[in-house]
Structure formats: C-alpha cells, structure tokens
Amino acid sequence: MPYSRVVLAIILAVGFIVAGGRWAVAALPGEHLLQERQLCEAQDLLHETVTTLEALGKEFSERPEKLDDPAWVQSALTHMALADEMARDALYASLEHSWEPEVFNTYVRFFINPHPEGEADLGYLQRLDREHYALLKRILTESEALGARGWPTLSAFDTLASYQAFVLARRGYPTDRDWQESTLIPRLKRLAETGEIPAAAVAWLTANSPEDLAAAVEGLGAAGAPWSKLVEQAEHASQLLSALRKTADADILPPLTHERCGPEAIMVEAPPDAANATRAENATRQ
Numbered sequence: 001m002p003y004s005r006v007v008l009a010i011i012l013a014v015g016f017i018v019a020g021g022r023w024a025v026a027a028l029p030g031e032h033l034l035q036e037r038q039l040c041e042a043q044d045l046l047h048e049t050v051t052t053l054e055a056l057g058k059e060f061s062e063r064p065e066k067l068d069d070p071a072w073v074q075s076a077l078t079h080m081a082l083a084d085e086m087a088r089d090a091l092y093a094s095l096e097h098s099w100e101p102e103v104f105n106t107y108v109r110f111f112i113n114p115h116p117e118g119e120a121d122l123g124y125l126q127r128l129d130r131e132h133y134a135l136l137k138r139i140l141t142e143s144e145a146l147g148a149r150g151w152p153t154l155s156a157f158d159t160l161a162s163y164q165a166f167v168l169a170r171r172g173y174p175t176d177r178d179w180q181e182s183t184l185i186p187r188l189k190r191l192a193e194t195g196e197i198p199a200a201a202v203a204w205l206t207a208n209s210p211e212d213l214a215a216a217v218e219g220l221g222a223a224g225a226p227w228s229k230l231v232e233q234a235e236h237a238s239q240l241l242s243a244l245r246k247t248a249d250a251d252i253l254p255p256l257t258h259e260r261c262g263p264e265a266i267m268v269e270a271p272p273d274a275a276n277a278t279r280a281e282n283a284t285r286q
Contacts, residue, residue, distance in 0.1 A: 035103060038097070038100060039106070041097070041099075042094075043256050043257065043258070044261045045090065046110060046256055047259060047261070049090040051258070053087060053128075056079065067139065067144075070145040070157065076139065077139075077157075077160075077161050077164040080132040080136065080164070084132060084168065087111070087128055090111075091125060094107050094240075095239055100250075101246075102253050104243065104250070105247050105250050105252050106252055106255070107256060109255070110124055110255065110258075111123045112126060129172065130175065132168050133168060133172030136165065137172065137179075139165075140165070149196075151187060160226055162196060162197055163197075163229075166188075166197060170205055185206060197227075199219070200216050200218075200219025200223055201216075201227060203215065203219065204217065204230060217230070
C-alpha cells in the first residue's frame with residue numbers, strides 16, 4: 001500500500017485527538033466531524049456553567065462567616081440553592097440536545113461518576129453536593145440562629161429558606177444516611193406536624209418504594225410553590241436515568257474539561273428531523 005494511503009488509514013482509524021484541554025479535529029468522515037462539533041458544544045456549555053458557578057462561589061466565600069446570624073444563614077442557603085439549581089439545569093440540558101450517545105455519556109460523566117475510586121474521582125456535581133451538605137450540616141447542628149427547632153422556620157426566615165434547606169439536605173442523604181435517619185428526619189416530621197414543611201416532602205425523602213415515591217410526588221405537586229419544584233426535579237432525574245439506560249453500551253470518550261472550546265470552524269449539516277429528537281422527547285415517548 002502506498003505510504004500516503006497508510007497515513008490516511010491511520011488518521012481515519014484514530015478519529016480525533018485531544019489537545020490543550022479542547023477537542024482538536026483530525027481528517028475525519030462526516031459522522032466524526034459531527035461528534036467533534038457536539039463535543040465542542042458540550043465543552044462550551046460546561047465552560048459557561050462552571051465559570052458562572054466559580055464566580056458565585058468566590059463572591060460568597062469573601063463574606064465573613066457568621067453562623068449565628070440569621071441574615072448570613074439565609075444568604076448561605078440562597079447561595080447554595082442557586083448553585084445547586086444552576087448545576088442541575090446544566091446537567092439536564094443534555095436531554096435537550098441530540099448528541100450522539102458517546103458525547104451524551106461523556107458530558108454526564110463530567111457531573112456524575114457512578115463508580116468513583118476516591119474523592120478526587122468524583123464528578124463535578126457530586127463534589128458540589130458534598131461541599132454544600134457539609135456547610136448545611138454545620139448550620140443545622142451549630143447555628144444558634146435556628147433556635148431550638150434546628151431548622152430555618154417561617155417565623156425567623158423567608159418562605160424559601162425551609163425549602164432550600166430541605167433540597168440541600170436531600171443531596172446529602174446518600175452519604176449521611178445514619179445521621180439523617182436518627183436526627184434530621186425525626187426533626188422534619190415534627191416540623192411537618194406544625195405545617196413548617198409539607199408532609200409530602202418528608203414522605204418523598206423517606207420513600208422506600210416506587211409507589212411511595214409516586215404518592216409523595218403527587219402530594220408535592222399539590223403543596224404549591226416552591227415545593228412543587230421537586231416534582232419537576234423528579235421528572236428530569238427520571239428522564240436522565242432513562243436516557244442513560246439507552247446509552248449504556250456507548251463508549252465514554254476522554255474527559256471533557258470546562259475550558260472554552262473556541263469558535264467552531266467546521267459547519268456540519270444537521271441530521272434529518274426524525275433522527276434529531278432530543279433525549280427528553282425520546283424518554284417521554286417510552
């Protein structure tokens with residue numbers, strides 16, 4: 001085989017290379033060019049998300065910590081809840097794209113590593129959840145601003161504080177189950193009895209079966225804002241799990257970073273509409 005053909009065969013076999021924190025294009029067939037374009041799109045989305053969250057984190061970290069000050073506790077809950085929502089919105093944005101399975105899996109893996117080998121191997125969202133929960137637990141166990149009830153009640157905080165604390169507590173349940181079941185959940189049940197939080201929220205946290213979870217979600221929908229937002233979160237999580245099951249056999253590409261990919265120099269025609277449905281639409285049809 002002539003040397004030029006050998007070189008061409010190697011280039012086509014390799015497909016693409018990773019260089020300088022961004023995806024670099026090799027001489028590829030059209031389908032690989034499409035994958036390259038999607039990877040660049042995904043990495044730019046990560047850049048926008050992480051840059052914004054880092055700026056928010058820096059701004060909050062520059063405020064003096066005042067654990068016993070209700071105003072500081074309120075600002076901490078608001079900051080963590082906003083960062084939590086933004087990060088999850090970015091994760092669920094993958095459902096609104098028609099990315100190839102390998103790109104979809106690699107993007108999700110940036111946020112969540114299902115099999116981390118250690119702290120350093122956690123996904124971005126997993127690390128964020130742990131950081132937030134560590135501060136929340138300090139607030140719930142140490143802050144005198146919460147009083148004897150150990151919770152941001154309606155009498156001392158705004159109407160969002162209780163919801164924000166609950167959402168952040170739910171993020172920590174898998175890693176701190178013993179403390180929550182022995183201390184926090186009984187506390188939440190007492191709060192539900194006095195109307196501080198909906199009983200459906202506690203039921204959602206402690207659901208042990210799909211039937212229990214479905215009943216709790218229905219109750220949250222009836223509870224109104226902001227608690228009804230948990231229904232939307234549950235729907236997005238279900239759609240994401242469904243999409244991941246469908247792409248379980250797809251490869252995981254080299255990790256994406258949150259560095260800007262840069263302007264795209266290659267224009268790729270979009271696939272036909274029938275093949276361009278988003279993952280959220282596909283999950284809904286199942």
